[in-house]
Amino acid sequence: MKYIAGVDIGGTNTKIGIVSSEGRIVAKESIKTLSMEGVESTLKRIWASIKGLLEKNEINYEDLLGVGMGIPGPVREQEIVGFFANFPWEKNLNIAKLFRNISGKETKLENDVNVIALGEARHGAGKGAKTSITIALGTGIGGGIYIDGKILSGFNGAGGEVGHMKLVKDGKLCGCGQKGCFEAYASATGIEREAISRLKVNKTNKLYQKLNGEIDKVEAKDVFDCAKEGDAFSLDIVDYEAEYLAMGIGNVLNLINPEKIILAGGVSLAGDILLDRVKEKLPKYAMSVALENGFSIELGILGNDSGIYGASALIG
Incomplete structure (x- = not known):
């Protein structure tokens, strides 16, 4: 051996x-x-x-x-x-x-x-697919593009940086120093930023109660936990997240046309409450042909x- x-x-x-x-x-x-x-x-x-x-x-x-x-x-x-x-x-x-x-x-x-x-491509959720793109949703957003058995690294090793696609012209500031990036909207940081903004004007919700009013301590997991408990305020933020996630994924699908999109990282642990909404919104942003013939969007299975x-x- x-x-x-x-x-x-x-x-x-x-x-x-x-x-x-x-x-x-x-x-x-x-x-x-x-x-x-x-x-x-x-x-x-x-x-x-x-x-x-x-x-x-x-x-x-x-x-x-x-x-x-x-x-x-x-x-x-x-x-x-x-x-x-x-x-x-x-x-x-x-x-x-x-x-x-x-x-x-x-x-x-x-x-x-x-x-x-x-x-994930060789041993996990993408096993058996010739093309897959893994999007790691955490504090930021990272990506890896797998095509015909190889990872696309790019000319200077920066291939797959899907988190820095621009979704909004002159939009929210991203950690990279530019504005309007996918990461600024759909990462855990983006969710937390949106939650804080909304909590400043709406305090009659389960999320505010969970935080005991300390809104600066909110984490993406808090939002998803409250959403799963039926909190309308938190569900609205999850819907916001799903919209931008679908937009970013749609752009990737139109460019690469992979067999599978695999979501990994901490935000993906939200599970079906997020994934179902992304699937529902995806046809707004991806060409219909990119969603046909067995295309699937799945959660990573290998974890750490x-x-x-x-x-x-x-x-x-």
Whole structure:
């Protein structure tokens, strides 16, 4: 049996797994990234964790085919990170080469959301589809485009950044510094921003009661929880979210025409109360042909393991 290490490097934690050639995670653990200690320190601790997992599971070093990594930032040629979204590391750093020097193993990289998309495409909700797009709905919106067995990274590694499509001319300010982005409306941050705005003028609702009037503490989950309890105020915000989500997804469908759209990330945990509304509104924004012949929009099924699965799929 041969194995691959899948590494999902995050701003705070790094998830590490050993995946068998049969596509099964046989061991995994999470360690602190501690990027402030420097790139070499972080990579050495990741390799120490991988070696520890191999030893605990009596896997020979020779049976490890390589290491795949997902990392927050644009990646070129599966080696070089243009810049790091949350790390104080230098630009245009060849992480793959650094890690090969440490481990002696073949190493390939991709953007973190791209590896989530690859994981869902190969092992999760997109399995069996030739084309799928995974949209990660969290604090922001990330995307990964999977076409004919490959992730579309783009010329400078910025392919799949669907969160920064413009939905509204000179609209709400986005974290990227531009205005009117998909992310500014349909992310968890966008939902919370809209909820606060509405709560300032309407305090007779279940959401306001749940927050004990501390409206600045609202989270997207609070909105969805109250909506599921039948709160009309919160349901209205969910409808707002679904409208912009359908608009953004519709634009993606018209451009790529995938077999599947997969929704991942924290906002997707809202489930059917959001998904049903998105499906209902989608025909307003997507060409009818893009919704035919078995097209489906689904929720991701791999959860926190998606990055491990996707990173391992970079090898071989």
